Amino acid sequence: MELSDFTDEDFDAFYPIKMRKLSATHWTPVAIARKAIEFLADRPGVKVLDLGSGTGKFCLVAASHSQAKVTGVEQRENLVRLSRKMAENYKIENVDFVHGDIKTIDFKEYEAFYFFNSFEENINLTDKLDAENTFDVLLYQEYCQFLHDQFDLVPKGTKIVTYCGQDIEIPETYTLVKSQNKGKLKFWQKRG
Numbered sequence: 001m002e003l004s005d006f007t008d009e010d011f012d013a014f015y016p017i018k019m020r021k022l023s024a025t026h027w028t029p030v031a032i033a034r035k036a037i038e039f040l041a042d043r044p045g046v047k048v049l050d051l052g053s054g055t056g057k058f059c060l061v062a063a064s065h066s067q068a069k070v071t072g073v074e075q076r077e078n079l080v081r082l083s084r085k086m087a088e089n090y091k092i093e094n095v096d097f098v099h100g101d102i103k104t105i106d107f108k109e110y111e112a113f114y115f116f117n118s119f120e121e122n123i124n125l126t127d128k129l130d131a132e133n134t135f136d137v138l139l140y141q142e143y144c145q146f147l148h149d150q151f152d153l154v155p156k157g158t159k160i161v162t163y164c165g166q167d168i169e170i171p172e173t174y175t176l177v178k179s180q181n182k183g184k185l186k187f188w189q190k191r192g
């Protein structure tokens with residue numbers, strides 16, 4: 001059985017208890033990850049980046065459900081270590097994890113993007129990921145603007161999936177191709 005066939009309960013059971021408890025708030029449900037990667041991975045080997053990969057749940061499900069090359073970038077080192085351990089345990093080879101800030105990424109190296117409202121943690125302290133997590137509206141705005149600018153620079157035809165959030169990171173040059181899960185899951189493509 002592939003990881004992408006697991007229920008959320010079974011998938012989350014692999015995580016330490018603290019991470020398991022945060023799952024409903026912070027990690028993508030398996031069914032959402034499957035739908036997202038089915039849209040993003042429109043050919044084998046397509047390079048998909050998860051912007052803020054957390055415990056790796058989106059990346060691991062997406063990689064096991066497709067032939068995409070899935071990368072996650074994550075600022076918290078403990079979460080990167082956990083993600084890598086999961087990939088190793090479950091022998092998922094088309095996935096890798098980068099420890100760092102989204103701002104250090106060269107967007108030109110990727111062809112499609114997944115974004116689960118990663119900057120919300122700067123303005124919403126519900127279910128904090130760690131004690132260092134503080135309220136900072138200016139930082140939130142700065143990151144949203146950064147992502148908007150990067151999405152504006154990538155080539156026409158680029159696909160993005162967003163889960164939750166206000167879509168303020170998505171430039172006008174993108175078409176909303178479809179929307180599911182009561183509008184929480186959105187599929188975008190840059191106009192050609």
Ligand SMILES: C[S@@+](CC[C@H](N)C(=O)[O-])C[C@H]1O[C@@H](n2cnc3c(N)ncnc32)[C@H](O)[C@@H]1O
Pocket residue numbers: 025026027028050051052053054055056057058059073074075076079100101102103116117118119121129143
């Ligand atoms: C809502 S979680 C989503 C996790 C994962 N994408 C998933 O769907 O399962 C957002 C993650 O983004 C990370 N994050 C937030 N801001 C970031 C930044 N500037 N650079 C890298 N990671 C960031 C957080 O640490 C958190 O783990």
